[in-house]
Amino acid sequence: MLFTKGEKILFIGDSISDYNRAKPVGEGLFGALGTSWVADVAATLEAARPELGLRFVNMGIDGNQVRDLDKRWQRDVLDQKPDWVCVLIGINDVWRQFDSPTRPEEHVPLDEYEATYDRLIQTTLRQARGMVLLSPYFMEPNRADPMRARMDEYGAAVKRLAAKHGLTFVDLQAGWDWLFQYMHPCNIAWDRIHPNHTGHMHIARQFLAAVGFEG
Amino acid sequence: MLFTKGEKILFIGDSISDYNRAKPVGEGLFGALGTSWVADVAATLEAARPELGLRFVNMGIDGNQVRDLDKRWQRDVLDQKPDWVCVLIGINDVWRQFDSPTRPEEHVPLDEYEATYDRLIQTTLRQARGMVLLSPYFMEPNRADPMRARMDEYGAAVKRLAAKHGLTFVDLQAGWDWLFQYMHPCNIAWDRIHPNHTGHMHIARQFLAAVGFEG
Amino acid sequence: MLFTKGEKILFIGDSISDYNRAKPVGEGLFGALGTSWVADVAATLEAARPELGLRFVNMGIDGNQVRDLDKRWQRDVLDQKPDWVCVLIGINDVWRQFDSPTRPEEHVPLDEYEATYDRLIQTTLRQARGMVLLSPYFMEPNRADPMRARMDEYGAAVKRLAAKHGLTFVDLQAGWDWLFQYMHPCNIAWDRIHPNHTGHMHIARQFLAAVGFEG
Amino acid sequence: MLFTKGEKILFIGDSISDYNRAKPVGEGLFGALGTSWVADVAATLEAARPELGLRFVNMGIDGNQVRDLDKRWQRDVLDQKPDWVCVLIGINDVWRQFDSPTRPEEHVPLDEYEATYDRLIQTTLRQARGMVLLSPYFMEPNRADPMRARMDEYGAAVKRLAAKHGLTFVDLQAGWDWLFQYMHPCNIAWDRIHPNHTGHMHIARQFLAAVGFEG
Amino acid sequence: MLFTKGEKILFIGDSISDYNRAKPVGEGLFGALGTSWVADVAATLEAARPELGLRFVNMGIDGNQVRDLDKRWQRDVLDQKPDWVCVLIGINDVWRQFDSPTRPEEHVPLDEYEATYDRLIQTTLRQARGMVLLSPYFMEPNRADPMRARMDEYGAAVKRLAAKHGLTFVDLQAGWDWLFQYMHPCNIAWDRIHPNHTGHMHIARQFLAAVGFEG
């Protein structure tokens, strides 16, 4: 498995990771990790591999775009001195283009998204052991839907960045496409974005598989 | 216009009509009509045609299917002695088939839906001056989506019933298809079902046009 | 219609516009426009003319007088860079003279009202495409009532200012006078100031007619 | 003064008397009389004439019409065995005619009002020492206002009943007309019905004067 | 009467005056005067003498001692520019000596009390038309009770100050002694300090008599 004894693993992103995690730092007692897939990952690894003594920090914040990560990266990521940084960002960068079409200042264009993301990775790799990148997604099986199509472009950018820097990549959009062969998206999320418990477990399982955890 | 001086117009249906209307009877002071399209219709007609003194009652209840209407029709519709009965039902009859696939007892099949609806219409027309039927809908532009396809079958049933009984029919699904030429559905409803203010006004405007209100 | 594709329309005023709009800026998702006539105007135009992609901002604040607008005009109006500015102010300037007669520091005299308003208009027209002015009002049909009589003077001042600067004027007081031919004012507002849903729709319809929206 | 040592004085009516009195019986510790004019009367008499040991019960209920009093008269008045019964009723009998014009079942016509009131008086006088009747009112100085005009008819009926049965009559409408020579009604009540503290004290003072309390 | 047309009357003191008055300034709409005897005085004068247009401000604060008044006198009294200043202070100066005997820093000795009070009066009289001083009190009929005996010393000091400066003095302790001939103190206040409605009205009536209001 990617993670070894005593390492600190930090997760950063938007509401998909947040789910009521403790603020300002999502680590420690009293459910500080919140109730998202991040908590499912941590609970699984603590329960299955207790001898590793891994340390988990959840720094997701509702509504964040890559611009917001950029502003808080020093304090919320680098200052935390993690060994691994796991990023799930981009959904709001795209979503605002469709749910707030008249407010362009809320939209993050693809080139800005990719360039900012790239810079954050470079800064991080000088200090951390590695990173895991998860694709942004939209739970819309119809690839012709304009928001799904746009999201796919942002997901492709993340894939490019992972390849460029040799990082682990988790293709969450592909995971949903597989799952929705068997059920309608409304079974996982009312808004096709925020997963229920089953959806979070689905993300957690893909993440765990990608980092080499074997059950 | 369909409605004339002093008439009582009753609306019945599911959460799309309910939106926090007063219980048990949605009529009277203190915002008793709730905040859905029903309230927009009433406010528009009261403001534009005050001389008519129309009377509005909102009897929608969250989560209702045609089965639920059937159980409460005598008390909630017939006993209210309305002149006009406006019905928007069917969304939950279909939705449960997709968000609760493992619980078939929550699904209302098409034949039961149409037969029950037909019976309610016949009973009502013995007593009321007329009815307005609104199609159930799903704010999914992709007609190949299985839930959209199923909803279209239920909408077609309503259209058949309106034709059979000579009633005014409002094709809300067609209205959304027109609107989503210009915007993404997430601009109107997070879950593609429950409209924001703009969505309710859109329904209200279609209803008003259908009953012959001219601005 | 006055407004064309992609324009930003800002509404400013007192509680009649506010009705729980988002603070500090009343724009965006989650019902940010509140539930007043401003929201009814925006919902109507978005539903009826989606191809225009108009942008709406509600900056009303409970209890404001023209003095309060003056203090926040730069930040709340000019800095927002609207194309159109719609103003409904003056009710509290007059009301305090009658509900707080012993506190003269809360009263805004007519000359100060008109002069301040005039200055705000001049500043705005250097930057915006235009303005819409709505008369302050008191839902008292008896023109001999001292507060109604005083309010009429303030309404006349707004009318003068609209004429002087060639701006669209909406005579809300006249609108109420017409409506109260058919019903008592207590049917619209407990306090003869704050409208219920029907009252807001009535204002919205007059505004829409004045800006040339045709149904 | 009308009341003598150890007597029990019961007040019954609508929201003007209720103002959060204890339910089901408005008597006793912990502010059981509420905060209306009834409480002002009781506090004044207890403070000024403690040697009398008078007993006060407030049985007002929000929204009541004379029909509601009729239904609960046995339990809420007669069973309480008061020496004196003070009645302020009629405001909602008239108000509903103007704020709910389309719902005639909520209106109490003048003849029904007077006949019911007369019957309640007759029943009560068989048992109690006497009654005090207060006129219903509308804080509208304009006597041509249709609701004011209607309310005056109901007030005249109460005056007739007081004369017929030889009871003390308190003309609250006349009291407001006097007061509004000096201030606007909005200084006393937002809705021209529910008084602020000054308004309640004004009612209490008229009541006390009528029953012969001399400061 | 002491007060004449258009004058501003300010009340300052402790919890006996406060009773939930608006902060920071206890004046204006929405029950800003709270529910103490101050509100009863204002309501009585507004209702009985509306032509005077008197202005009332309640600046009492829970738990205050004369030391606290001293600290806030400039902002809360002088800056308000009242014509009349009415003071009820001293209860907490004494009470803490008995309910917090081990904390001497919470006790205000008699000499400090009188000297501070004297200084505040002198400062005020340079600016205001006059003052009304109310004695602190303890609702304990037994004059041998140590707290009652101590309170009587503080009350005597207030009486001396009133005489020295020629100010109106209201002897509230004497008022309670009269009242408790007819009832037990627990009928007015659970803690022998904070009056119920009857107790407040009793204070208000004594105040009104002292300033020459004749019913």
Added chain:
Amino acid sequence: MLFTKGEKILFIGDSISDYNRAKPVGEGLFGALGTSWVADVAATLEAARPELGLRFVNMGIDGNQVRDLDKRWQRDVLDQKPDWVCVLIGINDVWRQFDSPTRPEEHVPLDEYEATYDRLIQTTLRQARGMVLLSPYFMEPNRADPMRARMDEYGAAVKRLAAKHGLTFVDLQAGWDWLFQYMHPCNIAWDRIHPNHTGHMHIARQFLAAVGFEG
């Protein structure tokens, strides 16, 4: 000590015992005994004599008079099958005579008090091992105060009953008289009835001494 291994001790009375104990039965986990002297007694005996395994039940109810105990004695005392029954009742029987002088139906006269109490004791002694009676009290050091004088009569009745039936008697009034040599009553209770923590511990210590607990 009176109590021996494995016995069940039940306390019954009014608010002095209740202090938020669990309803309907004040026994068990989660602070079921409330926070009164009953809880202090139980905590002391459990901590000091854990080998006894005593069982404590608190059945006090706010506002109870001996009449209320009579009504619920079968269910709340006898059906609980206690070995010992400890009673503190009478405060409200007297208090209502002074805080509610106009409502005689709330007063329990001395003869009724003593007769009812006597009957409850007789019934109980057929079944339980014994009883402890605590005197009602009023924290008024002045024995000439009418409520103190009356309370002393009720306390004397309890003493008579204890003597008649050979039961342990705890003279709480004497305990307060001793304590108030050193402090003012307002240091223990705002209303001279409901003790603070020190007051409850004072009652508990007297109870423990009376039943023979030696530190």
Added chain:
Amino acid sequence: MLFTKGEKILFIGDSISDYNRAKPVGEGLFGALGTSWVADVAATLEAARPELGLRFVNMGIDGNQVRDLDKRWQRDVLDQKPDWVCVLIGINDVWRQFDSPTRPEEHVPLDEYEATYDRLIQTTLRQARGMVLLSPYFMEPNRADPMRARMDEYGAAVKRLAAKHGLTFVDLQAGWDWLFQYMHPCNIAWDRIHPNHTGHMHIARQFLAAVGFEG
């Protein structure tokens, strides 16, 4: 795996299963399964094996003992017609013996526990396809602790019952013993009973392994 396509799996037990599941039936939308290991099991199977369309119902209730299950077995288990019934009961049967030692009526002795459990199994197997039994546990590594020792006896009883009826048995106590080789119990549960997220995931993983789910 034990479960096959379309089967309904019901979980019943105490607070360890409950964790805020929907009442009266823990099935359906809006997080009806609560947040315990039951929800983790369901989320894992739905995410990993969506093609099976399994149906999950959580019927755990806080504080239940086997006696409580017995009372509600017909309605809460048999009437639900499950294919599989999974039971985790016994913790409270033992716990009350140690946290409520003086209340024997709250203790369930071992023989009653085993006999009742046996009867429930026999009744169920007439109708369901099978059952899964989970051992009760106490997160105390010290086997000499009296509560741990007692709990081990109840766990052994469950193991006997599973063997007798040929049912799948999950030895949760053994699972904790393994886990606490690597961490202190206070890392999983403050009270050594109610697991945090990691503890629930640990239970869920053992359950999934026992029913033959392979990752």
Added chain:
Amino acid sequence: MLFTKGEKILFIGDSISDYNRAKPVGEGLFGALGTSWVADVAATLEAARPELGLRFVNMGIDGNQVRDLDKRWQRDVLDQKPDWVCVLIGINDVWRQFDSPTRPEEHVPLDEYEATYDRLIQTTLRQARGMVLLSPYFMEPNRADPMRARMDEYGAAVKRLAAKHGLTFVDLQAGWDWLFQYMHPCNIAWDRIHPNHTGHMHIARQFLAAVGFEG
């Protein structure tokens, strides 16, 4: 007894002392001491020795370690000028090592604990009359439990410090060991740390015995 007339006794520590005491200073009216053993000690001494007029201050804060005391010692202890300082600290210094094993920055090692504690004592003794030290504890009877074993080391350090400085030492761990001969720890604290009422009384009794209070 250690404490004499008029002395001020300050308690400082963690949540065991805090239990909702007033902030920032835990002294005075309205239950300012909270509901922990500190309040039991104060209530007992005030009730039993009222002539001493002792003064109690509770400065415990939830979650504190000796590091936190160090930071606030000047303001929260020395500036309060107590005669006696009673300290119960160390539980969280140890607990974090076991409930947060992956976060070493939350652990206070033994040498730092003892050195800091020693320094605080030296500083205090320059100013106060004396100190009372209470051992930290863990309600785990099994001395082989790693957290109990570690806590015993910290308790031994406190014992050493008391001996070194000639201070009164209260061995709370020994007190629990005695008590748990008769009951299981879950009868006193769910988490083996935070006592119920009986546990607090048990601490208070040991403290009182140690300072020489004789019942």
